[in-house]
Amino acid sequence: MNIQDIRKLFPILDQEVNGKPLVYLDSSATSQKPIQVIETVEKYYSEINSNVHRGVHTLGTRATDAYEGAREKVRKFINAKSTQEVIFTRGTTTSINTVAGSYAAANLKEGDEIVITYMEHHSNIIPWQQVAKRTGAILKYIDLQEDGTISLDDVRAQVTSNTKIVSVMQVSNVLGSINPIKEIAKIAHENGAVMVVDGAQSAPHMKIDVQDLDCDFLAFSGHKMCGPTGIGVLYGKKELLENMEPIEFGGEMIDFVHLQESTWKELPWKFEGGTPIIAGAVGLGAAIDFLNDIGLDNIAEYEHKLSAYALDKLSSVPGITIYGPKDPAKRAGLVTFNLEDVHPHDVATVLDAEGIAVRAGHHCAQPLMRWLKATATARASFYLYNTEEDIDKLVEGLVKTKEYFSDVF
CATH class of the missing domain: 3.40.640.10 (Type I PLP-dependent aspartate aminotransferase-like (Major domain))
Structure with missing residues (x-):
């Protein structure tokens, strides 16, 4: 099953947020649900309950x-x-x-x-x-x-x-x-x-x-x-x-x-x-x-490729700090980062205006934030329905964010 076929199984992805196609990059917080799961729960309540x-x-x-x-x-x-x-x-x-x-x-x-x-x-x-x-x-x-x-x-x-x-x-x-x-x-x-x-x-x-x-x-x-x-x-x-x-x-x-x-x-x-x-x-x-049906090994392999792509593309954003292992083989499908002189909540707000959903805050890991010497971070997390195009849009959004706050200040 190719990525576009997989994406079609997730109804929530077929929508716009703030006038832009949704780019959902917050699966570490909660993943989206395929139609098979939605229909199974509906069937339980309508036929079995x-x-x-x-x-x-x-x-x-x-x-x-x-x-x-x-x-x-x-x-x-x-x-x-x-x-x-x-x-x-x-x-x-x-x-x-x-x-x-x-x-x-x-x-x-x-x-x-x-x-x-x-x-x-x-x-x-x-x-x-x-x-x-x-x-x-x-x-x-x-x-x-x-x-x-x-x-x-x-x-x-x-x-x-x-x-x-x-x-x-x-x-x-x-x-x-x-x-x-x-x-x-x-x-x-x-x-x-x-x-x-x-x-x-x-x-x-x-x-x-x-x-x-x-x-x-x-x-x-x-x-x-x-x-x-x-x-x-x-x-x-x-x-x-x-x-x-x-x-x-x-x-x-x-x-x-x-x-x-x-x-x-x-x-x-x-x-x-x-x-x-x-x-x-x-x-x-x-x-x-x-x-x-998709295969956990296939999911893991695909997410490693997305992580490698994301690490490479995000590294080109001016003033970005990326946390965690630099080797994509040592990490799962998420990238946590900060933009210099921009609070992560502001990063997430500007990205949301572009239809891009990321997480910002301490991620329920305050001791780790202190270890990182950061009060908060932004996080983009990927799953089997994400694409390299999603990451490209994230990078474009971060460049816009950086330019916007450079103009403001």
Whole structure:
């Protein structure tokens, strides 16, 4: 399938913004949805809609089959051993909070260590800060190389026999750097720690094999990978999940309720209290089908080419600073940058007037912004529906931005 055929599957791209054809370069924040996903969610609500795991009537059975069928698609997508290791959540944030609030809270004590990096998204910092406060554990940070990559020597320097949890994003949402998760997991395990992976920026763009990575937990969101908002996944090794307590209580997740105590359902349902995000899960299943049809390897290869093209073209813009690895082979499909003497919010505003959507701000990564010595940055992020022409328009827009502010000041 060629790029123009792919673009036709995304209805939202066929529109104008501020009188200009839309150039959507904010897929790291949320991806657009192909018609297959939109139609699947619509069909669920118009033909299947019912609660799951409860009724024996036809619609209830159809809904349960669709919901659990989506779980099996996720299992295959990440190569988990069992659907018992796949828990549906609201997204990456909820997934990481579940690990911190359940596993970490029960297993950490004063003096234990949690190790993360300076590049982490707030959703992979704040839960660990909070559990460290509650348990007396110590939160430590792996330093970054000058280009924003991670050195395994720095990992070894921070991960010790006192480390119980290592939690690292697989792809940085700011730097675009791809982190050596398999090697970090090996170091963690050699020191008796569990490995948590934030896969929010990797699951949409590359193949993930949790058994090959040997990670203990993996969190990712559906809305960044062509699926609906409000649905995400927590993968966990079965032996860990079985010994964890749920952090949400109510219907769906119980086995027996007595007057003074209750027991929980088996995995994965003990972590899915209340009516689950059924339509979201079904939509995520459709998104996985779509990505598999295109091929994750094909997506990764295409995005590497876009990144290389973008790095080359953006480097010609006067006064631009580009953050992250210069080698496109070491980064995913996004470029974060600043224009000299122009605030990134102003950059984004001028680009929006040209129909170009980019992200501006701290990208939920304030510690990394301080490490970069920047208050904020602009970010263009690509996906399988973007083209080199989109990047050309971005470059033209940045040149216009630079010229406009040079004239003003």
